[in-house]
Amino acid sequence: MKKYYIFKRLLHATTTKFNNNLLTPLKLYNLRVEQGKLKDDKYQRKIISSLSTLHEKLSHYTPPEIETPTIDSLKPKIGISKIFNSFFGNNGEQSKVNEEELLTVDNEVKGVYLYGDVGCGKTMLMDLFYKTVPPNLAKSRLHFHQFMQNLHKRSHTLKIQYGGDVDVIPILASEIAQSSTVLCFDEFQVTDVADAMLLRRLMTLLLSPNYGVILFATSNRAPDDLYLNGIQRVSFIPCIKLIKKQTRVIYLNSPTDYRKVPKPISSVYYHPKPGVKWNSKINQANCKKHVEQWYDYFNQTNKNQEILQNFTLEVWGRKLKVPKCSPNKVAQFTFHELCGVPMAAGDYLTLASHFQSFIITDIPYLSLDVRDQVRRFITFLDAVYDSHDRLAVTAVTNFQDLFVEPEDLKKDNYKLYKHQDKTGVENTFEDDELVLKHGFDKKIAKKAAMFADDEEKFAFARALSRLSQMSTTEWIENVKDE
Template identity: 40%
Template sequence: MLTSEPPYNSTLSVEQTQASERDDAIVLGKTHQRQAESPSQAAALTPLQQYQRLVDSSALRADDHQTRIIQKLQRLHDDLVTYEPPQIDTSSSSLSILSRLFSRGTTHSVSVPPEQVPKGLYLYGDVGTGKTMLMDLFYNTLPSHIKRKRRVHFHSFMIDVHKRIHAAKKDMGYRGGDPIEPVARDLAAEAYVLCFDEFQVTDIADAMILRQLFERLLNYGVVCVITSNRHPDELYKNGIQRTSFVPCIELLKERFEVTDLDSGTDYRRIPRTLSHVYYDPLTAENRAEIEKIWHAYTHGDPADPPVRGRKLTTWGRTISVPESTSKVAKFRFDDLCGRPMSAADYLEITKNFGTIFVLDVPRMGLTEKDLARRFITFIDACYDNKVKLLVTSEVPIFKVFADDPSKSAHEISAHMRSVMDDLGLSSDAVSATSMFTGEEEVFAFARCCSRLVQMGSKEWAETAGMR
């Protein structure tokens, strides 16, 4: 799909740069000479205009499929220019306890006829097809008068929703009630244009919430753009009580224009320059090198020296950061993945630090599946928050998800082989025999490998970590 200059991809066939140039880029944080456009500059253009401008500057590669997708984004953009969302009454959010007792069972929702709300977009495609870039292009060119808007990774959105539902239940007290209604109302009041990146449903709790939440958001006149790796029919496939989620699937297909992002061009296979941010094996020389880089990052500002045991708090939990400045943190693998940590913990860490060092990443096999899952969740959080990552590992970073090293490539499952082929990952480049077998696990593994490649590129190393 869309790609920046040089184009993003997920191939492991990379061209090494000169050592001095790449190390300067990592340590000194060199950036490209051309100036990035601010959101306000982009917002003055429509999606089609911005797309054409990027094509003319050779930042994007033009093709017919891209144009078809941009035209859909342009259609929604034009609809939003004249769209007047309904007024949302949030006064009921602060009703007194006495008022709630007498009004239990009533709702304060509105219901906007579907024909009066612009039809949303549901864009789906494999890893590396440009879903995130498309969404960012659309979001950054929204009409300037739209202030109530939100662009969020779906994982972060659901964490926020769970927090709001918990607060709503607490506010309702023992009398109870429907906690999703006030949550939907508040979300609609905050933003009537919602952009969700990487929509997926993996557990029954989210499935049951989403069935009601989307219906209420759409009734409030909220317009959504969603990216996903799955067609709606494939969401929550084989999940517990999936029949209860089917109405949500039907709602998505009815109220959204569902579009496949497969252009036939795999931009992930276009070679990119690999930067030196991953160090293996765990030798004294590599440890000394990573310490030298750590010192360069953390000793340039006397007012912000590295401290030990910095505390972060999320969901009432305390996360201890072994060593950090206000912008850079250093963890050992066991600190991050060797103890119970949630996606919310990793999101909190990556929101606070633009650059993260992770030391002593081991090879992980079948007996370390929990460690592998946590590491994948951590990498997803780093990617979503544009974190610059530096790693030391026992084996090349792309081979840490290894099962039994003695097993040969012919034991890779057909599904895993298909995913690896799609990503341009060979069995020699990535150790992935039978460690991950479930459909969601295989996708999570493939996505992590793809992201590690991108996060190891010179382009990422030079531009990530800016806070």
């Protein structure tokens, strides 16, 4: 059916029914340890035994046949106001009964919900499992933010196609279940009320025996901490209970922070040496040389193709301009072109899915006065990191020192006033939650204090941590497949 393939394409994920059926998660882990690609970690090894158990059950699992519901069956037989309520999981007594029935029946195979701090190896373990999913099952692996973007887009398309009074969630559930029996989510988190209510109804269907989807999710939060303090959170509690019921919840408490394991540092991030002014001839010449060298390196298998100017991609029916690129290989933006104009997560996800590498030039000092630009940059970095794309930049200083107080910043954003000695007792951030709970550096926690919201603080700190990882030779040399 046409709409099924549309949604499948929108997932931007590796979805396949074929894989190496000889490998189990444990065998693949042992192989990579022998090859020196992974460090043997006893905490991770314990979890791999659980993954192997799930792998064995999936080898004998036959998912149910999923039929797409008819449009007539989804049209309202009640008033419009109640249809609105149905979207938020309150579609009268019948809906409550149906939901309760689905929550009381177990899937024959339980998925995995793996949570722990940043840097403990959750994503690596999920990727290990994903590569060994038995070949008889269709699978998808997505960053959760990307999944929700695609979900909202498909929902919008269906409502335009069939009318706003049609309950599209059963259609969405059937399309997902038809394309993916095993659904892997990285960075599972819920912060938006619309996401929370949509997700509640969708997951109730997907994880029921009628749809038979097996969930593998990684998260920085335990299930009971999802959507904490969110609007209408009480309506999301059934989704949390369902996740706990239909997955094995595992806490990865490895004492090793793999972000801090020493790795060779490449020269992808250029900034002038102390005392060299940004606008000086020598610095501008160095920037130009740095950009040209990395563009050539990122584009080395594509050099015969013409470099395009003002190339366009389509996002949600509108045009997204790429100032300079070699399609599928490398795209180049100034910081202002990337973050100084209104762009959303969908734009950055589209870029990350279309290119392997990015060059971002002219990154200035950043402060609270340009918070929107900082947020966009973080969103872009998340998209690039999750797609395992590569990044080279020219910036006014290193990323650790890029974020400054507004009063320290001169007008052109590439100069600072001389710092005056500050009096009084300064916060050392030794007791900050980012340091104690998540293991971030105190300097990162200090920079993150510019944000008032805990989720933004965490996202900012994680971005700085990921930038460090993305600068390693290991990251640069292991380019993602096209």
